[in-house]
Amino acid sequence: MDFTVSKIKIWSKSNTGSKRNSGFTLIELVITIIVLGVLSATAVPRFIDLKDDAKKETVENFHGTLRSTVRLLHMKSQIDNILGDDATIATDYGDYQFSRGYPKTRSEATTPTAYFIETFLELGVPVDxxxxxxxxxxxxxxxxxxxxxxxxxxxxxxxxxxxxxxYAEYQHTIETQVFSLKTDGC
Incomplete structure (x- = not known):
């Protein structure tokens, strides 16, 4: 018990004996400003690139969504055994034209004409x-x-x-369907 009390007294004596100011010196301020400058010079460009990276990620997600949607619609046409060159298939989104079991990019099965992304990706109401x-x-x-x-x-x-x-792209022709991804300009 006495040991603890004497330790507190020693600490309080050494603390009261100090006459140092609690402010920063000029050298400490200059070093702090230099460190902050270096950090901002390296960190700011990374944050600026985040918008471009976000665009690339979004387009890559669209690419995956296009592929998955076409794959699911093709499986539906296989299940329904409708694999002809020009077939209209009833989907959850309405009638749509297929060729070889794959959805066309432009379907004339409905009035007005329906388009693939407009019909199956549910983007909402366009601005223009x-x-x-x-x-x-x-x-x-x-x-x-x-x-x-x-x-x-x-x-x-x-x-x-x-x-x-x-952009992400779905290309459908009589012979094939191709998916591509272009992110050079993001």
Whole structure:
């Protein structure tokens, strides 16, 4: 018990004997400013790149969603044994045209004509739509969807998205269906 009391007394004596100011010296401030400058010079560019990385990730997610959706719709056509060149299949989203068991990018089975991404990805109501007899471009905030008789693209940019090279694509022809991903322009 006495040991603890004497220890406290020693501590309090050494603490009261110090006459040092509690402020920072000029050298400490300069070193702190230099360290903060170096940290901000290396960290800020990483945070700026996060927007581009987020766009790439979003487009990659769209790519996966396109592939999964087509795979599920193809399985439905196989289960229903509807694998002809031009077949209309009743889906949860309405009638849609298929070729060889794969959904077309543009279905004329309904009026008005339905498009693949518009029908199956449930993006909501577009901000703007430009449509003619063969193509449709819809804008959803920063996301653009372009679709025609062969291509369904979704990504960041304008028009058919080819110049912006930040999109996921589903291409359907009579012979094949191809998925591609372009993220150079994200």
């Amino acid at each position: 739509v430009i449509q003619n007899n063969t193509t449709r471009t819809a804008t959803y905030a920063e996301i653009t969807v372009y679709e025609d008789n062969i291509y369904s693209r979704i990504g960041y940019g304008t028009g058919d998205l080819l110049n912006d090279t930040c």
